[in-house]
Amino acid sequence: MLITCPYCGPRDVVEFTYQGDGNRERPDPASQNFEAWNAYVYDRLNPAGDHNEIWQHSGGCRAHLRVVRNTLTHEILSVAFIRGAHTSTARRKAEDKS
């Protein structure tokens, strides 16, 4: 499996660390809403199909990426920096998949 890191280009999955369900929202740090905390820490979407995930390019630039990936086919539909502000460093053009 190859993930096209917006900075480093397509790299083998061996360079990445999976950080799980990207739909979870961390409650406000001071929040005492236990349901929300529990949902954040323990409950995961686990779809058979397109999944919104977080990966870290831990064996490369170490940026965290938001990856939309199909869990039935492993097709990767999109990859983006999770922290999207690095505009002046031009993104490497994604490999043409056709």
Place this chain on the structure above:
Amino acid sequence: MSPRRTDTGGRIDRLKTIRFTFDGAAYTGHAGDTLASALLAKGVTLYGRSFKYHRPRGLLTAGVEEPNALVTVLKGEVREPNIPATMVEIHDGLVAISQNRFPSLAWDINAVNQLGGKILSAGFYYKTFMGPVIGPLKGTRFWMFCEHFIRRAAGLGSAGSAKDPARYERMNAFCDVLVVGSGPAGLMAAKAAADQGARVMLADLEPRFGGSANWSGETIDGAPAADWARRTVAQLEARDNVRLLPRTTVWGYYDNNTLAALERVSDHKEQPGKGEPRHRYWAIRARSVVLATGAFERPLVFPGNDRPGVMLAHAAERYANEFGVLPGERIALFTNNDSAYRTAVALKKAGASVVAIVDVRPEPSAEMRKLAAEAEAEIFAGHAVIATEGGKALSGLKLQRFDMANGSLTGDARSIHADCLLMSGGWSPTIHLASQAGAKAEWNAARQAFLPPKPTQQWPTQHWIGAGAFTGSFSTTEAIAEGRAAGLAAAGGTSTPAALPTVEAVPGDPDPAPVFEIRAKGKSFVDFQHDVTAEDVRLAHREGFVSVEHLKRYTTLGMATDQGKSSNVPGLAIMAEALGKPIPEVGTTRFRPPFAPVSIGSLAAERFGDLKPERLTPMHDWHLANGATMYSAGLWYRPMIYGHAGETVEQAYVREAKATRDSAGIVDVSTLGKIAVQGPDAAAFLDRVYTNMFSTLAVGKARYGLMLREDGLAFDDGTTWRLGEQDFLMTTTTANAGKVMQHLEYFLDVIWPELKVHVTSVTDEWAGAAIGGPKARQILAACVTGTSVDNATLPFMGIVRGEISGVPVMICRLSFSGEMAFEVYSGAGHGTHVWEALIEAGKPFGLITYGLEALGTMRIEKGHVTGAEIDGRTTARDLHLDWMLSKKKPFIGSAMMDREGLIASDRLELVGLIALDNRPLNGGAHIVEQLDEANPHGSIGHITACCYSPALGKHIALALVKGGKARHGTRANVSDPLRNRFGPVEIVSNHFFDPDGSRMHG
């Protein structure tokens, strides 16, 4: 008569003689021979024994799909079992032996299994060996008794235990077009793609490129096909955008066009070159892939079809045309399709007499009749072979009139004398890689074969295009056209160059008759290696194991080393007939990696013999030179003790710990994780990360910090130093350095992107030496320049910068040992220099070096926690670190740390233990209230760390015990049935030694 070498023909070099042995007997062959062809040329007919019945078996094929002729190749002590003789290229000194036979291949005791044939039917294991319900053999005993013998009878070759001295390597490759298979289709594809300027890789599992061109006897562009192939390969070789990989099996098709291939680099050599690997594992990331993997010929299923001398038709053609070996003198053919007629002509040309062509079809075409006449062979149309004769070699066969409409046999049986019977049951495209890539094969009723889906079809994560026999286009003309089109398309080209090469080939209808089995009396084999017969398939049907996966699993059909390459479709066909359904309704097998077996050495590649890199501190060589015994901690190596001659480990660490507390000791702490936390929001970030406050820490001071996980459990601890307003140096435990780094990065990137903080691993930037003991300060004072180290300048948790022996250092006064202690950090490249300077300075003060054992002893005496206590299940409260949980701010884990399960009263809490029987304690021993040595029960906790405490003169331990703090001052018992250590202990506070810290505060 028997097989023999022809005088001319083939790729072999008759001028080069090669000497090798098989089962101890010396043989010769020629350069270019496989073990199979060389032995066949010498008249060998018996190559192996089948798995279950130990039936004698000969060569079925000439290639990778060989199920019968498996051998073990020996290189001294090193064994390579289960290699098809058809895939072993001979070289001088090759030693091969047969396997799964005792005492010899010709006389095998286990052949007696054949007598039990009907009882040893598919699935018989499941129905018996359960043994008695009562008595000494109840439970699993009877089965295990039987299994003992079953295991010894099973198995093919033997693995060795000697370490393979060979080298294995991995290679990462990138290309625009990977072409798999180098027959006419593959060669055309590679050429077309290369002409477009694409980066091309061409792989073929055979040593010689060309595929069927090497043996088809056809003509391409007016030249023999083999010459055309050689010329085309030479053209490709000359181009620098093409990499040719002969002897390379592409075995795995993974996501996003990542393919795995095994190149047998030096197996065919007597000795590999210096530094040359035996196998190279190619991980190929290809923009697109051309699959030109050809097709496998299928056997026919009829009684006696496994007798040595019965072979696939094209295999005989290969032996004759490619190796110059005739598999027999009097050859009969049995076919359901036209391709066997070409074989007949080829063998006739090579010098054999073709005594019969038995064709299940009632009316072979005029063209086929012409070919038969050319081969001077009699056609038995509308006939089938119903038996074979002979022992370990074929002597003849029987045929009978056959009606392919209903499978009936009529008329008198007729015998034909022959020493070789060739069969052709049609062809199955080699769709394995496409199947691995997710393509669902489609049954083609005309071809009687599973074909890959349309080549234009796109897969979500794989991009391949098929060409040639792989797509069911069995003629060379089609292969050439499809190959070029595929190569062009794969390279993104559209131009259509001039004429395609022209092919002269014998005619033939690619569609076989839908006949897979001849039902007559006797054992008819479907899976040759696993001895699965047509009756076994029908038995599976009767018992309801009818889906393709149940069929495989119940009968073991297709589970042998050839993975059903030839048996898969015949097996499905027989099941389909039993069910009265068409073949595709039985199901299609989904192929999985590998396409053919792959050496485990190649997969481990460069990590074979060197699993993990070694991580060394700057002072590593000094430790080795000064008598340290090293301890492997994760990837790091750290001194365990610096033992003196004759000392035990315990004597050494007790001496080191005592000396430290008496005068001073120094220990290498370079392995501690160190992370630079920098930026305007660094302090605010640390407040969120640690349970305690860091924004209040003054510049030039350090503080001990604790981190929790999101779920509220303890995660890691360490000191963090404030070097500047926006500049912190965080230390972590050695084991958790990487995890903490990822934790910080995650929060900065994902949760709090608004924080301006950078984190960088600087573990390797600094060499760290911790020097502690009553005389530590004096030693520092003796060697540090540029700063004072007195209490005013360097108070507890203070940091100063200075120099030692001309090298800048950073010194922080903090203590893990409980002594007055300092951590001295210098640039890693100066680590040994500073270390030696400290030791020199310490000499007058009795400074000693100490290792992890003494470090551990002193931390147990102090009751500090490490990974043994912060084990992912303990809370800050469990470890009595709740004083560090700030109430002034939220921090990671603060919201979750008070859930009911985490504050329950029966949780394990950290305590100290003192052995009341004055005997050593053991890590991992449990604690009980009441001892019961015979029947241990009632554990209330366990020991996490223990030692002999020189400071207390007692055997002590840290332990996690239920409701621990409330038990201080009470008695309990260690219960360690594993090591038979039982005895009384007193439960005390974990702070054994100097609980008020007067020593370190000095």
Place this chain on the structure above:
Amino acid sequence: MMAEYSAFSLLANALKGNKDWKPAWRKPDPKASYDVIIIGGGGHGLATAYYLAKEHGITNVAVLEKGWLGSGNVGRNTTAVRSNYLLPANTRFYEHSMKMWENLSHELNYNVMFSQRGCLNLAHTPAQFDDYARRGNAMRHLGVDAELMTPAQIKRLIPALDISDSARFPVVGGLMQRRAGTARHDAVAWGYARGADRRGVDIIENCEVTGFLRDGDRVTGVTTSRGDIRARKVAVAVAGSTGRVMQLAGVETMPIESHVLQAFVTESLKPFIDTVVTFGMGHFYMSQSDKGGLIYGGDIDGYNSYAQRGNLPIVDEVMSEMLALFPGLARVRMLRSWGGVCDMSMDGSPIITTGPLPGMYLNCGWCYGGFKATPASGWCFAWTIAKDQPHDFNAPFTLDRFHRGLVIDDKGQGANPRLH
């Protein structure tokens, strides 16, 4: 009624040319309603049906299987059976399972080939050895067998193992559970299927659940590719497909991630290793089947997947660790690999519970240890379904334990499923 299997029946049938064997289980069409529907015709679902019928007399039961029976993890695992856990809740449950394994072939009149050839965990540092001692002692204090082995003892048991000091991670000892072992995985599914079928359970293959019938909150049945089927109780035992099936019931999130785990087998070899052995400085386990293939595996790939296929990094990792222990295997060849979908829970321990909806029962969270749990899982789940409350053995395995902080985290990794 189907005949008992025995050596005698084998012989008698052989004499008749094996023509009289009957299907191991019927292939009925689904009825309109049942007392209990079990979704998932894998090991756990079939075992649950068997024990519902046998222990609780509930025979009006249907097992619904999307594909062919046993097509999930029961036919895709590395067949190890053991009860060598650290935490008491797990040890008690898996030991109950172990005791059931010891009599399973008789129980089912089907040889599941459970062979108690032992399971040895290798330790590579003194600290790890102490850790194993802690676990072994925990087992011993619950009446489970465990013993420590020295390198010399280990070498005698497994001559091909590299125990030299020069190894990158030398073996300093091991924790052995002798009663652990291996079983023939498919036979477990087939044996339970045959046993349940003989007690009247309908096993319905090629029947995909497409939705749940509801009466308000209450689950009252399922819609399937073969029509609607009603039931008083609907039990879900679909392992890796838990997320998919629960989504059909409107439960969007669960403390579960589905991950792919690859497993491997070598070509058949003469006896090479007699026990299950695991590597302590990574993640690797291996045993040898009766047929002679070395069966082995390691870590999950580490990302959500329902694809039953993995990728190369784990392949390389597993083989590297294999050769670190057995350098003699470099020239042995990997024959086949496959992928199973594992329902990784947030603490590495399973869930066997009533709910989460009225009328529903849930069995999941097996990570990659579900095979050995099969008998006890079915037994406890049947109890829970029949009595609407858990047995003591599965009482800790609730769904709400995560929120309550009552996790059963044998590896201490926290809510990070890929690390369990």
Place this chain on the structure above:
Amino acid sequence: MVERQSPLEPEFHIGSHGNFEHGVEIILTETGPGSIVQLAAWPGEEKKLIAAIRTVTGLALPDGAGGGLSDGMKSVFGFAPGKFTVADEAEGLAGAFAKAVTPAIGTVTDLSHGRTAIRIAGPKAEWVLAKFFAIDFALPAFPVGAGRSTAHHDVFAQIQRTGSDQFDIYVFRSFARSFWKALCHASEEVGYEVQ
């Protein structure tokens, strides 16, 4: 000045090794720069950081991910969004950057001791590196001057192409000796010289 100890020392064997009968196709050496620093800009401040790099080193970074260049003495390349590695034969780079890179622009981290720079050069450099790293070393995909972050199992590496067949590899110091041994081992096939 106290000389820095090389982590490769006991395994650094000057001379020709491996299969060099047909000529040496690989040259391995340790470049041992006096300074290695890591610079990281806050989001939106990258251009200012690039300007600071030019001020301090005189090197004008090309735009684009992984862009970089080298003048033989000094080298710079991007290895992550907003992050750059700068190496100089001379010491003191961290001090110079501490002045040029204000807290408003980003941070400076001195890694002069923490990273070891190994140079591999020669016609087979791509071939040998391909044994370790799953990245495309072909010149069009990896131009001269450019940098890449990657890893070989546990060993992180930043690689800069400093010539058409020359690469400088920055690895963590503690892993350097292990990596060096592996690099030598992998080079035996084509013959290598340690300089």
